[in-house]
Amino acid sequence: MLAFIIRRLAQSALVMLFVALIAFVIFRYVGDPISSMVGVETRLEDREIMRERLGLNDPVIVQFARFIGNALQGEFGISYRLQQPVTELILSRLPATIELAFASALIALVVGVVLGVYTALNPRGYFSSGIMAVSLIGVSLPTFLIGIGLIYLFAVELGWLPSNGRGEVVDLGWWRTGLLTESGLRSLILPAITLSLFQLTLIMRLVRAEMLEVMRTEYIRFAKARGLTRRAINFGHALKNTMIPVITITGLQLGSVIAFAIVTESVFQWPGVGSLFVTSVRDVDVPVMAAYLMFIALIFVLINLVVDLLYFVVDPRLRAGKGH
Amino acid sequence: MTEPLLSVRGLTVEFPTRHGILTAVEDISFDIMPGEVLGMVGESGAGKSMTGNAIIGLIEAPGRIARGEVWLNGQRIDSLPPEAMRAIRGRRIGMIFQDPLTSLNPLYRISDQLIETIRTHLPLSQDAARKRAIGLLDDVGIPDAARRIDDYPHQFSGGMRQRVVIALALCAEPDLVIADEPTTALDVSVQAQIIDVMKELCAERGAAILLVTHDMGVIAETADRVAVMYAGRLAEVGPVRDVILAARHPYTAGLMGAIPRLGENLVRLNQIPGAMPRLSAIPPGCPFNPRCPRVMDHCRSHRPALSPIEPARKVACWLYPEVTEA
Numbered sequence: 339m340l341a342f343i344i345r346r347l348a349q350s351a352l353v354m355l356f357v358a359l360i361a362f363v364i365f366r367y368v369g370d371p372i373s374s375m376v377g378v379e380t381r382l383e384d385r386e387i388m389r390e391r392l393g394l395n396d397p398v399i400v401q402f403a404r405f406i407g408n409a410l411q412g413e414f415g416i417s418y419r420l421q422q423p424v425t426e427l428i429l430s431r432l433p434a435t436i437e438l439a440f441a442s443a444l445i446a447l448v449v450g451v452v453l454g455v456y457t458a459l460n461p462r463g464y465f466s467s468g469i470m471a472v473s474l475i476g477v478s479l480p481t482f483l484i485g486i487g488l489i490y491l492f493a494v495e496l497g498w499l500p501s502n503g504r505g506e507v508v509d510l511g512w513w514r515t516g517l518l519t520e521s522g523l524r525s526l527i528l529p530a531i532t533l534s535l536f537q538l539t540l541i542m543r544l545v546r547a548e549m550l551e552v553m554r555t556e557y558i559r560f561a562k563a564r565g566l567t568r569r570a571i572n573f574g575h576a577l578k579n580t581m582i583p584v585i586t587i588t589g590l591q592l593g594s595v596i597a598f599a600i601v602t603e604s605v606f607q608w609p610g611v612g613s614l615f616v617t618s619v620r621d622v623d624v625p626v627m628a629a630y631l632m633f634i635a636l637i638f639v640l641i642n643l644v645v646d647l648l649y650f651v652v653d654p655r656l657r658a659g660k661g662h
Numbered sequence: 663m664t665e666p667l668l669s670v671r672g673l674t675v676e677f678p679t680r681h682g683i684l685t686a687v688e689d690i691s692f693d694i695m696p697g698e699v700l701g702m703v704g705e706s707g708a709g710k711s712m713t714g715n716a717i718i719g720l721i722e723a724p725g726r727i728a729r730g731e732v733w734l735n736g737q738r739i740d741s742l743p744p745e746a747m748r749a750i751r752g753r754r755i756g757m758i759f760q761d762p763l764t765s766l767n768p769l770y771r772i773s774d775q776l777i778e779t780i781r782t783h784l785p786l787s788q789d790a791a792r793k794r795a796i797g798l799l800d801d802v803g804i805p806d807a808a809r810r811i812d813d814y815p816h817q818f819s820g821g822m823r824q825r826v827v828i829a830l831a832l833c834a835e836p837d838l839v840i841a842d843e844p845t846t847a848l849d850v851s852v853q854a855q856i857i858d859v860m861k862e863l864c865a866e867r868g869a870a871i872l873l874v875t876h877d878m879g880v881i882a883e884t885a886d887r888v889a890v891m892y893a894g895r896l897a898e899v900g901p902v903r904d905v906i907l908a909a910r911h912p913y914t915a916g917l918m919g920a921i922p923r924l925g926e927n928l929v930r931l932n933q934i935p936g937a938m939p940r941l942s943a944i945p946p947g948c949p950f951n952p953r954c955p956r957v958m959d960h961c962r963s964h965r966p967a968l969s970p971i972e973p974a975r976k977v978a979c980w981l982y983p984e985v986t987e988a
Binding site for chain 1: 718
């Protein structure tokens with residue numbers, strides 16, 4: 339198992355190196371860093387001096403090495419637009435995105451698994467057919483449309499929930515959370531549902547398909563032949579075997595949820611890294627874009643690693659077997 | 663005379679399909695006495711396993727028991743509500759499946775699966791159930807049971823897993839064990855051991871066995887009586903020695919003739935010509951008539967019922983004057 343972890347870590351490092359190369363290329367070659375930093379009236383000589391001082395005339399490989407070195411220390415330069423260190427900027431926006439992503443992943447996982455199990459166990463029921471039909475809509479409607487629809491219904495027409503922002507936040511020093519105030523929680527509901535809907539239908543359909551598959555296996559028939567209760571068979575024997583592919587998909591989807599929070603954050607003006615990225619793209623704030631790319635890649639790599647390790651927890655066949 | 667433990671009367675299993683109703687098992691009746699081993703033999707698709715599944719109430723939808731009755735110890739069990747039937751499964755009827763590689767849940771320890779089953783049926787504490795589970799594994803011949811009990815299924819060989827399956831089937835001391843091809847998926851070298859373990863443990867506990875197999879050799883060594891199935895019907899029932907030495911039904915005779923004997927100088931293996939009909943195309947009259955070497959005109963239009971011809975033997979064949987029409 340240790341060899342497996344080391345191998346996965348090495349692979350992860352390789353992936354990150356490659357992403358860093360792309361981020362570096364964007365950082366260095368999309369537009370001219372000097373013209374982005376200085377005003378139009380700066381003289382050419384001054385520009386050249388600055389170029390030399392910032393090391394932009396060094397060989398590319400040296401610049402890339404410097405970029406990696408800085409990145410390892412969490413250093414991605416200064417945002418052109420906001421004149422703040424990029425890392426600081428991202429870290430200050432991160433709690434909003436993470437809270438949103440985890441809230442929607444939780445909704446997607448819990449509701450998705452429950453509905454998936456239900457539709458698998460009652461494949462011919464009216465309620466199941468209804469859920470399956472609605473889930474098709476969930477998969478095919480674009481996120482922004484769902485978000486706008488929810489805002490129209492619950493914020494504009496019914497006036498139950500706020501339509502934008504995070505509400506009041508509590509500063510814990512290193513983390514600004516909206517989970518501790520009522521307005522924060524109320525603000526979280528609509529964007530979290532919007533963001534979760536696609537994943538929810540995906541997980542539900544996956545759980546349903548896997549569960550139907552598992553219910554046909556011999557060990558489920560044997561469990562029935564031993565007279566185990568329906569509960570023990572459905573929620574013990576069947577569900578546990580269903581969970582292996584669900585863990586993979588949920589893990590990977592958590593990455594996408596964070597990455598694709600961009601749309602939801604824009605619709606709800608949620609002050610997370612996604613909306614930071616959108617404004618950065620608009621203003622060609624290249625350091626922020628490069629750092630965001632690295633950051634999303636890091637999250638995907640980390641989640642993949644965790645998913646791989648979770649397999650070992652769930653599936654005993656992967657653990658080093660004694661007496662095998 | 664003692665009452666039969668299991669009594670099957672006119673059991674018929676049907677599968678409604680788009681092309682009409684398929685009858686997988688038709689009008690079969692037989693008894694199993696307490697402690698008796700009844701072998702049920704026939705080709706693939708003859709309805710042997712379906713009969714076992716029907717008795718234990720595990721016919722997969724849309725299949726259903728269309729007619730007939732199943733009685734266990736004087737209680738009718740084919741029409742019980744699901745929860746009452748569940749309580750009988752594992753407790754009064756145990757079942758052994760064909761493939762030990764797929765019949766154990768790969769994600770649960772052997773101990774979990776045993777203790778869960780024991781505690782479902784018997785009012786025992788976790789510790790008492792664990793002790794009982796270790797004792798059972800010991801009985802089925804798993805060495806170092808107290809240590810191996812916490813292993814996962816994949817850590818056992820196929821033969822050892824089938825022993826675990828037997829322990830699981832026997833863990834609540836059922837009166838009847840249905841063994842569905844218990845050795846088919848195993849190496850020839852361990853088949854005999856598994857059969858011995860199963861037979862010995864059932865004999866100790868007084869449990870009867872319905873042994874479903876296509877292996878006539880296993881039946882000959884194990885069973886007291888044998889029931890021969892063909893195309894969803896019983897062709898012949900009788901004491902195992904009598905049936906093997908003097909088969910009455912031409913199909914049974916064909917089956918026996920197909921077993922090669924040591925020392926025989928065969929150029930080709932004997933076989934019954936043709937194949938068993940599909941369920942959708944069972945011929946009128948005796949279902950065996952297109953393949954039967956002794957077929958008569960009467961056989962093609964009239965279906966024989968399983969009828970007693972000698973004190974302990976029944977056969978469904980027009981060669982015998984005692985046989986009546988179904």
